Amino acid sequence: SKVVSQQVSLGDDLTMNFAVSVAPDNQDGTLTVSVAGEEVGSYAVSAMTPDENGHYCVSAELAAAQMTDTVNLTLTDGETVFSKDYSVRSYALALLDEKGGFSDAVKTMAKAMLNYGAAAQVYFEHNTEKLANDGYITENNVDLSTVEAPAVETSGKVEGLAFYGASLVFRGKVALRYYFDAPNGVDSFTFSAGDKTYEAKEKGDYYYIEIPGITPENYGKAVTVTAGTVDNTISVSYSPMTYLVRMYGKTGNESLKALVQNMYSYHTSAVEYIAQTEQDSEVELPYSPLFYSMCQYEEFIGNINPVSLG
Numbered sequence: 001s002k003v004v005s006q007q008v009s010l011g012d013d014l015t016m017n018f019a020v021s022v023a024p025d026n027q028d029g030t031l032t033v034s035v036a037g038e039e040v041g042s043y044a045v046s047a048m049t050p051d052e053n054g055h056y057c058v059s060a061e062l063a064a065a066q067m068t069d070t071v072n073l074t075l076t077d078g079e080t081v082f083s084k085d086y087s088v089r090s091y092a093l094a095l096l097d098e099k100g101g102f103s104d105a106v107k108t109m110a111k112a113m114l115n116y117g118a119a120a121q122v123y124f125e126h127n128t129e130k131l132a133n134d135g136y137i138t139e140n141n142v143d144l145s146t147v148e149a150p151a152v153e154t155s156g157k158v159e160g161l162a163f164y165g166a167s168l169v170f171r172g173k174v175a176l177r178y179y180f181d182a183p184n185g186v187d188s189f190t191f192s193a194g195d196k197t198y199e200a201k202e203k204g205d206y207y208y209i210e211i212p213g214i215t216p217e218n219y220g221k222a223v224t225v226t227a228g229t230v231d232n233t234i235s236v237s238y239s240p241m242t243y244l245v246r247m248y249g250k251t252g253n254e255s256l257k258a259l260v261q262n263m264y265s266y267h268t269s270a271v272e273y274i275a276q277t278e279q280d281s282e283v284e285l286p287y288s289p290l291f292y293s294m295c296q297y298e299e300f301i302g303n304i305n306p307v308s309l310g
Helices: 088-096 104-124 240-250 254-279
Strands: 001-008 012-022 030-035 038-044 056-062 071-075 080-086 154-155 161-170 174-181 191-195 196-198 202-203 206-211 222-230 233-238
Touching: 001 080, 001 088, 012 088, 012 196, 030 056, 030 161, 030 254, 038 056, 056 071, 056 161, 071 191, 080 161, 161 240, 174 222, 191 206, 206 222, 240 254
Parallel strands: none
Antiparallel strands: 001 012, 012 056, 030 038, 030 071, 071 080, 154 233, 161 174, 174 206, 191 196, 191 222, 202 206, 222 233
């Protein structure tokens, strides 16, 4: 039994994927994954379905500030068969190693990811004695005041419902949160984005819905939410970039300013990476920092408390 491969994909979160070859003698074993010493998933091998290669796949979803947290994968079968430690940072360092032979686009993306992770660590005060970009620290001088962010667009009118504002939120995933003022409640209203509907949750004097799936190359694209009744609706279009630019201009919190700067650089690196890899179709990358699905794996989410930026 052994870990065949480990890979990190960057979507609306950081997902660490493992493919494990389990020997016939260990088919009654258990695969356990923990993050920073806390168990986040435990799977009986006998209850899992291997992929087309016969590998058993598990994953851990991590917040940006957890790039230096230790992710442990253990296989037990009466006793410990193997126990291995990983981290997003160690994965990035493998991409940056000259011996790895990875392209400049991959390395640029890896560095941007580490800088973003370090900025998140500082802002959220998580594991700051061990920053993700240690050894690769570069000063981010991006001036977001020169960046033109998409305007917030609203249309329509619904009695008893009004758009209040929007924010960028961290959970395990980057998400957009839309707030609405509804003095009489939201039971008679429907909230949707694309082909999905969302349940509005109450927070203080307002209600909100949260839209996940915000991937780094799409920070500059607006997400349109429609709210209201069959007869009357409000339409709101808001972009993560709008938040980044506005927060950069108004915050006096230097760690927050550094975070939005590095999120922007993370975004531009993702856009450039995707453009370059799409153009060079002859280059096969065994490890892609973006959207590479190694296999169909069982998913689980660690206990990461939602934190609103700003």
